[in-house]
Amino acid sequence: xxxxxxxxxxxxxxxMPWLGFFHKVYMSEVLVFLDNVQYRRRYFQxxxxxxxxxxxxxxxxxxxxxxxxxxxIKDAKIYRDDTKWIIKNTDxxxxxYCKAPFFNTFWDNFKSTYSNEYQYLSELNISLIHFFFxxxxxxxxxxxxxxxxxxxxxxxxxxxxxxxxxTTKYVxxxxxxxxxxxxxxxxxxxxxxxxxxxHPVYKQMYDPFMPCMSIIDLLFNHGDKSLxxxxxxxxxxxxxxxx
Numbered sequence: 050x051x052x053x054x055x056x057x058x059x060x061x062x063x064x065m066p067w068l069g070f071f072h073k074v075y076m077s078e079v080l081v082f083l084d085n086v087q088y089r090r091r092y093f094q095x096x097x098x099x100x101x102x103x104x105x106x107x108x109x110x111x112x113x114x115x116x117x118x119x120x121x122i123k124d125a126k127i128y129r130d131d132t133k134w135i136i137k138n139t140d141x142x143x144x145x146y147c148k149a150p151f152f153n154t155f156w157d158n159f160k161s162t163y164s165n166e167y168q169y170l171s172e173l174n175i176s177l178i179h180f181f182f183x184x185x186x187x188x189x190x191x192x193x194x195x196x197x198x199x200x201x202x203x204x205x206x207x208x209x210x211x212x213x214x215x216t217t218k219y220v221x222x223x224x225x226x227x228x229x230x231x232x233x234x235x236x237x238x239x240x241x242x243x244x245x246x247x248h249p250v251y252k253q254m255y256d257p258f259m260p261c262m263s264i265i266d267l268l269f270n271h272g273d274k275s276l277x278x279x280x281x282x283x284x285x286x287x288x289x290x291x292x
């Protein structure tokens with residue numbers, strides 16, 4: 050990875066992320082996985098949504114019961130004493146997407162990646178994200194924040210990672226306006242690019258359209274057109290800017 054005039058983005062390693070994550074990565078050259086911050090319960094680190102006939106449902110990865118008030122994402126361990134959750138989740142995906150146009154194109158490799166015996170949640174999430182990068186054709190440098198020796202809280206941590214890498218451009222989600230010290234970035238020669246993601250409207254297995262599903266919803270339905278759709282090419286987009 051080269052220092053200097055590259056564009057970076059920073060994001061927690063979430064589970065089978067939604068389309069907005071891949072849009073932000075597309076805008077960047079380097080992705081830093083923010084794996085050295087506190088694990089957040091009931092969020093998207095160990096679960097995400099899939100479309101089902103009557104709406105949507107969570108797919109959840111169970112974790113070992115540890116002190117989650119002090120648990121960093123990189124240290125969150127998957128509950129492996131009972132692996133029925135793998136069967137439950139893959140069966141749910143199969144049942145709801147087996148008739149999708151591109152299901153057979155990706156299913157075997159996806160299921161193999163999903164079902165490996167990972168010990169840590171971040172290992173599972175990052176392996177799946179690399180799988181999605183590959184099928185989407187996203188070639189990005191990837192760095193783990195936990196390997197960088199960088200400290201700080203919230204916006205300061207983001208700034209310190211940018212300084213450590215030596216970037217001049219940082220792609221932030223729209224919520225960055227609320228917690229980043231924009232003047233500090235500017236003084237240090239770092240341009241903050243605010244992502245404005247308008248969710249594409251595409252054909253799903255069931256009507257009506259529901260946004261904010263996991264990437265697998267788009268991938269199984271639209272295959273090699275998925276990256277274009279993420280970028281709003283050839284499809285209508287919602288007026289709202291999603292965070």
